[in-house]
Amino acid sequence: MTAAPRHVRDAAAPAPAAHPPRETRPSALPSSPLPPASVREHRTAEPNFTAEERVTGWTRLSRFGIGPLLLALDLVAVGGALVVAEWIGREVGEDSPFRKTAAFAVVFLLAMGQAGLYRSRLALSVLDDLPALVGRWGLAAGVAVIGQIVWSNALWRDYIIDWRFLAGAAGVGVVVIVFRAAGYAMVRRLRSRRLVAHRTLIVGAGRVGHQVADILREHPEYGLHPIGFLDGDPRVMSGPSRLPVLGGPAALPAVLEGGRVNNVVVAFSTMKESEMVRLIRTCDRFRCELFVVPRLFELHQVDGEMDTAWGLPLVRLRRSTYRSRTWRMKRLFDIAFAGGALFVLAPLMLLLALAVRLDGGPGVFFRQERVGVDGRTFEVLKFRSLRPAGGEAATTWNIADDPRLSRFGRILRKTSFDELPQLINILRGDMSVVGPRPERPHFVEEFRNVYPSYEARHRVPSGLTGWAQIHGLRGDTSIADRARFDNYYIENWSLWLDVKIILRTVGSVVRGAGG
Structure with missing residues (x-):
């Protein structure tokens, strides 16, 4: 019998006995890896959800993401601003630089997408977006001016100061900001009234897990509705959360497979971090968002890529590669x-x-x-x-x-x-x-x-x-x-x-x- 490779012989764990080839389940390519045995055992014992936990009446609009809504608002704002600018130009007897302004608008929309301004977020604020919006506005304006110069082979002095274009571009930017402010207000109102509420599981029923549950229940404007905990050794705590424990962390794939959960927040639990990483990797093809409460979150600096819920930083895990459009x-x-x-x-x-x-x-x-x-x-x-x-x-x-x-x-x-x-x-x-x-x-x-x-x-x-x-x-x-x-x-x-x-x-x- 041929000896195992050096790195297997030197491993701390003893050499495993030979195993028969395991069965593989057919699935569309690519699909999730086979979970460990501890996870597979829980697939047959999916937790039962009460009427309160299902929140079926509250989530009818949750299927529509924020990104498509913001894109639709921006398209309406840009289109409307271009039409109004053209109409004003004709009324005052001035020719509107429509083509250059339209080119600016297209670049502006693309730049906003590149800046992540269409991604889903918990906390929505136009003031938070304003630096990125202004920066992308300047980039789009510069690209439009340079493109027009190259296209028409014109002299720089003819386009350095083009007040008609600058006025049209400024109008587009202002209308986009106004429409975004209105869109954010509408989303916050829908969330607060539970018309948009994503069913959320919290992994970890300790102090931090209960703190997360209390925040999400008291502040529905974040759009996350907690329905229960997953923890093998939960703490019994009093407070407004008082959510049921639906099983241990190993039951997470079974719960997600039922399609009744939209989001998962991983707080601290008694499960080892290495086991938690493995568990999360078995679930990364399910259509849900994963948030993680960072260690030492009290000292964690929040940047533009993070989410916050009532002062609590949450790291949104990147969507699995298999779920991305690219x-x-x-x-x-x-x-x-x-x-x-x-x-x-x-x-x-x-x-x-x-x-x-x-x-x-x-x-x-x-x-x-x-x-x-x-x-x-x-x-x-x-x-x-x-x-x-x-x-x-x-x-x-x-x-x-x-x-x-x-x-x-x-x-x-x-x-x-x-x-x-x-x-x-x-x-x-x-x-x-x-x-x-x-x-x-x-x-x-x-x-x-x-x-x-x-x-x-x-x-x-x-x-x-x-x-x-x-x-x-x-x-x-x-x-x-x-x-x-x-x-x-x-x-x-x-x-x-x-x-x-x-x-x-x-x-x-x-x-x-x-x-």
């Missing part, structure tokens, strides 16, 4: 990239296939079972680097000293050219261009029992390259470090991060840094 572009990017790469690299791949055939005889491709998203297995394709003599064992960690590894096979692995057939896996949807590298089932079973955060890598499709690989974490390197880097990639994913990883991967291939 995530849908990732698959399109994968198809375009893999298809283009196969077209460009087809001559090279044909030469490599011929060389593999001459070096080791029949059998150009090597096929091996790997674990991908949600623990589902698939067959990965590689150019064969070992001479055919039984194939690479499913429990062999490193084949660097394998006598079947030919000189040409070492070159393939050093340049990472043996991975090129995985472009076909990407087109088939088994993998993505960028993501955690897939591993064999035998080692997944070992690693997931030794390293608690390892299984969280399977939240997204596996990749041809990844954040861990470009940092040298491949081959016989720390599995704990790999899991940490892969989870960092998942939590901080963006299209630009994918592009950066691809560029650094190309640099590594050019330098021959594979292995």
Whole structure:
């Protein structure tokens, strides 16, 4: 039997016994990782909600977010301001610079979106938004002026002082601010009357959890209606909250799966932080918002990216990458990239296939079972680097000293050219261009029992390259470090991060840094 890799032998935990392959549930790609056993056991015991906890009559308008409302108000404000400016210009006999003002308005709206002025927030205040609005107004005005100069090839002196444009742009800005103030007042009123009320669970029934519940019940203008606690060892406290304890923290996935909760506030609980992180990661595909009360919140400085509820800072966790709009572009990017790469690299791949055939005889491709998203297995394709003599064992960690590894096979692995057939896996949807590298089932079973955060890598499709690989974490390197880097990639994913990883991967291939 082949020994486990160095980083598994050196782990503090004893080597786990062999486990049979676990069943994987079919789901649309991508879906949430399989939760730990403690969580799965609670799926059959979903808490019962009383009529007060359901608040069905109060949440009919909650499905409409603040972002679409603000965008609609801004569009009406901008459109109305442009029409009024054009009408005033005609009344006074002046030609209104309509095109330049319209271009300014478009840039202004885009800049406000980039500044996060359409994101959902608990505390709504135009005065809080005013610095960002004024800054984006100046940016849009500058872009419109410069664009008009370049477009018309005019002299600077003709556009440095254009009072008609400045008046129109100022009017747009003022109307946007007025409409936003009215929109915020309307949202606060709807929340206060419980016409917009998001059902909220509080994880942690200690002093801080009860403080959160009291604030949310006494101040409905934040739009969060607490319905209960989740805590394995709750404190019995008196006060206006007096909400029921609906179970332990491990019941959170079951509660969210029922679709009766819109928001979760994680206060302090007796659950270990490492276990809480793992629990939250199993729930990050459900359509709910997650807030965390920061440690030492009394000393925490509140910035523009945080929410507050009656002086209590709340960190809104970033929406899971799979729920973002740009995530849908990732698959399109994968198809375009893999298809283009196969077209460009087809001559090279044909030469490599011929060389593999001459070096080791029949059998150009090597096929091996790997674990991908949600623990589902698939067959990965590689150019064969070992001479055919039984194939690479499913429990062999490193084949660097394998006598079947030919000189040409070492070159393939050093340049990472043996991975090129995985472009076909990407087109088939088994993998993505960028993501955690897939591993064999035998080692997944070992690693997931030794390293608690390892299984969280399977939240997204596996990749041809990844954040861990470009940092040298491949081959016989720390599995704990790999899991940490892969989870960092998942939590901080963006299209630009994918592009950066691809560029650094190309640099590594050019330098021959594979292995």
